[in-house]
Amino acid sequence: MPLDLTRRSFLRGTAAVALTAATGLPGRARAADDPRLAAFFEETWAEQMARSPESQTYLRWPGAGNDRWDDVSDAVADESAALVRTRLEQLRALAGSADLSPADRLNVRLYDHAARQALEDHRWRLHDYPLEHFYGRHLSFPAMLTDIQPIRNRADVDAWMARVRALPAAVDQTIAMAETRAALGAIPPKFSVLKSLGAILGTLEGAPFDGSATDSSLLADIRKDIAALDLPPAEKDTLLAAARTALAESFGPAYRRLADYVEALHGRADENDGVWKLPEGDAYYRACLKRHTTLDLSPDEVHETGLREVARIHRDMHAIMAQTGFTGSLQDFFRFLRDDPRFYLPGTPEGHDAYLAEARRVLTEVEAALDGQFGIKPKARVSVQRFDPYLEGSRAIAQYGPGTPDGSRPGIYYVNFSNMKEMPLYQLEVLAFHEAIPGHHLQISIAQELTDLPAFRRFASPTAYVEGWGLYSERLPKELGFYKDPYADFGRLSFELWRAIRLVVDTGIHARRWTREQATDYFVANSSFARETAAREVDRYIAIPGQACAYMIGMLKILDLREKARTALGGRFDIRAFHDTVLRNGAVPLAILEEIVDDWIAATKA
Template identity: 50%
Template sequence: MKKFDLRMAIWAAATALALGLAACGKESAPVQATPTAEEIKSESARLNAFFAEVFERDVKRSPIFQTYLGRKDDYDKLDDISEARQDEDIALVRQDLDRLHKEFDVAKLDADAALSYKIFEHLAKDEIEGDRWRHHDYTVNQMFGWHTDIPALLITAHGVASVADAEAYISRLNAMKEFFGEVAKGLRLRAEKGVIPPQFVFPMTLEQSRNVITGRPFDKGPADSPFLEDIKTKVGALDITPQEKERLIAAAESALKNSVKPGYDAVIAALLDIQPKATADDGVWKLPDGADFYAYQLRHYTTTNMTAEELHDLGLREVARIHQEMEAIKTKVGFNGSLQDFFKFVTTDDRFFYPNTDAGRQAYMDLTVKLLDEIKGRLDEMFITKPKADVIVKRVEAFRESGSATAFYQQPAMDGSRPGIYYENLSDMRQMPKNTLPALVYHEAIPGHHMQIAIAQELQGIPEFRKVADFTAYIEGWGLYAELLPKEIGLYQDPYDDFGRLSYEIWRAARLVVDTGIHAKRWTRQQTIDYLVQNTPFPVGDITREVERYIVYPGQATAYKIGMLKFLTLREKARQELGDRFDIRAYHDTVLKGGALPLTVLEEVVNDWVASVKQSAS
């Protein structure tokens, strides 16, 4: 369900050679000799060449992925998302996995190549298993989908530094009629198979789609539509003649009217046709083979074999534990009343909010920058390796504010041409309390997602696919772990800020409860909202929006807490085994410098590091 899952697929565990002796009295089976250093070097190089071949092939098959990588090879094209192309994609993955097993000898790989083998194998097997559920996703929903991803691609990632870049932008606009025709086909195909989003999804996705084709040149104003505003700004900044600018803008307007409009109209028509068939049932248990689908989603996102019941019970225990820490802060600040009363206080009292004005929004963004500058100055206490790419703060664009997350991160271009972007949804400042901002910044930017993803992209000497591998439990687990790290070096001095941190931690713990509640225990939307209102300090509007996210994104929300607990558990185990030799900076180097990993592989990496530290000290 992540944006580049189709492109990035492929990896998992290397198997040991089984060497046995024949029965007594018979000749022993030949024992394979230990590979020489030259054999290891050669086999590892061959494997890395294979990875490079597959990665470049997959990049060439996805113009959109090329753009996010900072490449302009097919800057004028969009992806082919047809069923036939998806059949080709999965056939290639099967072919890649077969080649991996038949053409390479795990026993002759160096440590880095063996790790790459495991990751590639895991990804390939997961994608092959996931293809069974190709049509079980809600491909257009209020949280994500091509209807908002394509505007985001052109507006945020398609830079225009030349006339050729502008013409490529316009070519992409001209490709949208066909592209969104395929999106509409996909919606109808899913509906035929009984995969229809819940009722609440339709009004929001229809609004988002209509927003893209509202304004000039689709109507008489008063404002430009999002695409026209963007292309005017980008073309206006070019050092070309006014006549050339006018030509480009006219071409863009023609593409908007003749391609973008009919493309979005096709999606809107499909949504309107399907909408009457939608029900109020929210969990994927309602889908064909829904229980099996959800079990796959949990394996995919957590990279564990934990069942829905196990995740649910763990969530209940974690919620109870964090409530105790919250009670301690309530007592510390001298608040009289129940924990639920305290929840209401911190989510409604004016002291915790900036005004819902442009000045208030700017003050919030200014505080964000201040927090980023502060944590950047403390990184040496926690890290050896730090990213070269910068991260900047932006407000979520108006066209996608409705339904958008409170905050999110977009990775930098791999070639360094574009920084990481930390987005804040400032449409309603009552949804953006000051006391949760530190944890939000630490999670999404530094030392969270930007730190982890930028370091991965900048790694040298590892296959490119590992720099962009997408393991939610690792990536989001690191983000949640990163919320805690600043507390361990003395930040969160304001107890209300620390309560904000706990607010996000309990939110992730409660996700274990409600995601499994919705999709395995058949909780209703209202039942889920009521649980979160009772147990977490967030306003009902925010809770409702998040519950609606979990409904359309089954399993994803469970990965955060599972990943965080793995980082903490491995760290504590390493600390106990190494004693005075444990170095938190070296631990972070170990877990970050391999890129994102399945949690099972992450544990192997940390265990190997602990063993190497012990050996070096002996």
């Protein structure tokens, strides 16, 4: 899945980031055919970006507010929602008074959809968990300072220190935001709060927070960045000392205060895992499903789709199991894959390096095989690296972090080495294909580079499209001759099964009141994943309801549209043209994607 550090701000309406257009980046072309619409998109982008310095940093926006944090107060969320309503009315008035080109009609429809989704998110904002363990704001603070904040010169270091010194107020605001929701009953389950506490305390391990001789991850990162600057040694020493003081005097006390609050919150949390426990919980969950799948599906429909897909994939797995010569049940094969040491590298620096090297090799090989599949290709490169260890306990087994539009930060495919039993070699290919090429890196980078589109489209990320493409990208290399080893092909199916299981488990937890243990038991009984991996996945679904359902729903839609086009066009069907049609408009809701493909089919037949 993509690493989206702006998600929290967007869900609370701070900047309505997904609604806006990055017009003003280098290489920007016309954002709309109608000059009034082009001006509207530029104005709304500038307006919204001004409200989110974190988004400015994330996108390396010229003149970014790298010294400040977003204001995530409920008052600002209300202001942002009011602004969205006003802008939506203005857009509808503009669109209604003009004879729009087909491209601008699509611009208007997509802006309208994003605006309405932002307002729906605002309606449910008090059901959100600001300090859940997977995407909580306590994770975005250190990630911003280490992974996102640019350190290219003395001014950047000064901005970094100003942001560190501004952290206490941002932490206090986060605590206030969490307490408002807690007072209404929106408290994550005990396990999630405990994991968040562990991540907060883990951030405080090392100098200058605990008297240790070993640097904390924050100090180590800024030390490395300052050392790389072209400055006199004495100035570097002065900057490093100032950075150390800022961390000790501002970051440390703020995070200890946050830890105290989260520890107290743990005492108020319960063991109920689903959002059914919240006021209007059933309606909220249905809203979560609609937001992430971009379709109006009931929990029962999603659950039944999951059961059906699990059964289908199990049948395909039996065929591969027979191909390997294994005798026994599918569960026996699962246990064999979990236990046989041939499928695992050691949890040592040498094992980690070997995994990273093989992932890089696989990506180089698949990239070379894509010429006949895509006319559009990204310029941005992708790197492969390990998560910072302090993050690994609360992260998925892998994640993609998008690069910047100006190319100053590459896309990054992160892998999790906290437990090498969760990183079997038979799943190495499929994981790399999903997160990097032809998955998230290819799709997201292409979208960012579509400078003839307004960037509310270039940077939009409806989950069903983005993750549906990621899952589709796991299957596509099979058609190109990858997964030659039957165990690797089984690994591909195990990932597809994983996403089918998510439909069953997510709806089971949030609509059918399954417990965490019930959900984990189902996961383990139906997959080759180790129980620890399954439990971590289940914990994620509890923290961010509905999100995990988007993968399979999105892939099934893309496959359905591909088959629809192949049937309609016959010998005129061109897979490269199909892929370009899907990708050249940026990430869009699934219903609109179907209309785009239908238009392409009609134009090809004409």
